[in-house]
Amino acid sequence: MESDRLKRIFNVLGRLATDAPQTVTEVSDALSLPMSSTHDLMKAMVNSGLASTTSHGYYVGAATIRLSLRVQERLNIVNAASPELEKLVARIGFDVYLAVQTGNDVVYAARFRGRKGIQLDIPLGLPLYRHATAVGKLLAAYNVEYREEMLAGPLNALTPQTCTNPGALTEELKRISACGISVSREEAIIGAIGLATPIWTNHRIVGVAHISALRSILNDDRIGELGVELQRTSAAIEQRLIGLAPDDDPPAPITDVMGPPIRDGAYAPRSR
Structure with missing residues (x-):
């Protein structure tokens, strides 16, 4: 459901804000999500600017930072x-x-x-x-x-x-x-x-x-x-x-x- 997906996004952002970088495996384990679902979610968050990725893992994205500043x-x-x-x-x-x-x-x-x-x-x-x-x-x-x-x-x-x-x-x-x-x-x-x-x-x-x-x-x-x-x-x-x-x-x-x-x-x- 859409509400469940939104909750997952907020949970991911919470982890990225407090303990970045995070790998797909770490996010999957922490939130008890299947690896495939976690990968799709992280990809969507990167595409929307909510998250960013480097060779070390995932961080909060520019859109998230702009929101936090507001x-x-x-x-x-x-x-x-x-x-x-x-x-x-x-x-x-x-x-x-x-x-x-x-x-x-x-x-x-x-x-x-x-x-x-x-x-x-x-x-x-x-x-x-x-x-x-x-x-x-x-x-x-x-x-x-x-x-x-x-x-x-x-x-x-x-x-x-x-x-x-x-x-x-x-x-x-x-x-x-x-x-x-x-x-x-x-x-x-x-x-x-x-x-x-x-x-x-x-x-x-x-x-x-x-x-x-x-x-x-x-x-x-x-x-x-x-x-x-x-x-x-x-x-x-x-x-x-x-x-x-x-x-x-x-x-x-x-x-x-x-x-x-x-x-x-x-x-x-x-x-x-």
Whole structure:
């Protein structure tokens, strides 16, 4: 069965990753597989780049190494972001999330509960709505393929506040890309405000910092203040990712919030 073959491939990769080189005989004995089946499996893995072969035996292949580096990168963003997101939760009291893109989907990879939590159980690892969440709109603002796929699909009204007009949504995405902050105002869930800022490394977004807050206790000024806090947190995470100590200077006083109204979903907080 296909599932059995996949398990064998993972088992082989496990051996190659920890005890290479491996001969066909060694793999066959370790996994209790017939020699002929093991030989066919190893040949297929070499052809696909999952394994490589030399006169000494089999090693992990280039495709496997590329995958492992991507996995390590994903772990790095969680490890680098966690301390800063925990600090953010302590300062603001609201729930904070770390989102990452996988293919043309975006998922929450980590959650940090605040004392003012909105009591939403948003599962980690499940795709988020693109057009109605702050995270989804942020990625659509910067990623052409993601944006085109989103606009080509159905823009379902999740709440009365959801933007379902492709033209209006496109204009909103332009504003988000210009100011670097995305806001969802009860567009996915009634009563919930979401704010998102990108985390950049090597000129690409590797993660998104996100705040979930209660609309009932926020005014426009406070949303602007949260946007500044979120931008500062993203910058600190970026410093950690390149091996620099985050700047622990006290926050700059917030003087005003520039940009379009809250209903547009994009803000450009300014501090002095």
